[in-house]
Amino acid sequence: MNYWIFKTEPDEFSIDDLKNCKNKGAIWDGVRNYQARNFLRDKVAANDSVLIYHSSCKNVGVAGIAKVTEVGLADPSAFDTKSKYYDPKSKKDNPTWFTIKLKWVKTLDRVILLKELKAYEELSEAFIVKKGVRLSLGPITKEEYDFILNLV
DNA sequence: GCCAACGTTGGC
DNA sequence: GCCAACGTTGGC
Numbered sequence: 001m002n003y004w005i006f007k008t009e010p011d012e013f014s015i016d017d018l019k020n021c022k023n024k025g026a027i028w029d030g031v032r033n034y035q036a037r038n039f040l041r042d043k044v045a046a047n048d049s050v051l052i053y054h055s056s057c058k059n060v061g062v063a064g065i066a067k068v069t070e071v072g073l074a075d076p077s078a079f080d081t082k083s084k085y086y087d088p089k090s091k092k093d094n095p096t097w098f099t100i101k102l103k104w105v106k107t108l109d110r111v112i113l114l115k116e117l118k119a120y121e122e123l124s125e126a127f128i129v130k131k132g133v134r135l136s137l138g139p140i141t142k143e144e145y146d147f148i149l150n151l152v
Numbered sequence: 153g154c155c156a157a158c159g160t161t162g163g164c
Numbered sequence: 165g166c167c168a169a170c171g172t173t174g175g176c
Binding site (some may be wrong): 033 | 156157158159160
Binding site (some may be wrong): 007009055056060114131134136 | 174
């Protein structure tokens with residue numbers, strides 16, 4: 001069992017949008033960064049727990065919890081010529097971009113703001129608080145995961 | 153909207 | 165394989 005933080009812009013796709021997907025869940029498409037792709041392809045496993053983080057918005061921070069339901073999916077948006085994530089270099093028989101499927105678990109009673117996360121020594125090693133780290137998703141430890149949820 | 157700090161691209 | 169130019173991310 002691994003723990004992750006996935007970033008999303010709530011104007012595009014928020015924790016509420018994920019909730020509205022109910023049990024069907026949602027495909028986490030559009031990741032176009034190789035390091036993040038490698039996590040999605042090689043490390044994220046079914047039943048892993050994911051903190052959903054809202055970026056580029058009014059309340060930047062951790063907004064909810066999701067669970068991984070399917071792994072090893074070729075990112076369908078890479079094959080869609082109408083998608084802004086379309087990538088002609090990604091072939092169906094040899095996809096460049098991979099992703100997974102998530103299901104909503106919980107919306108936190110409040111958003112745990114980035115500003116708060118930065119204040120705790122316990123979280124100083126987490127990628128999410130580090131300056132200049134532009135990963136759109138990445139691993140956190142169980143200790144960090146539990147610590148963040150205890151801040152609610 | 154600004155801009156620092158990245159990642160990616162492409163010429164050489 | 166270097167590295168300058170460019171594009172993107174993301175907090176503020």
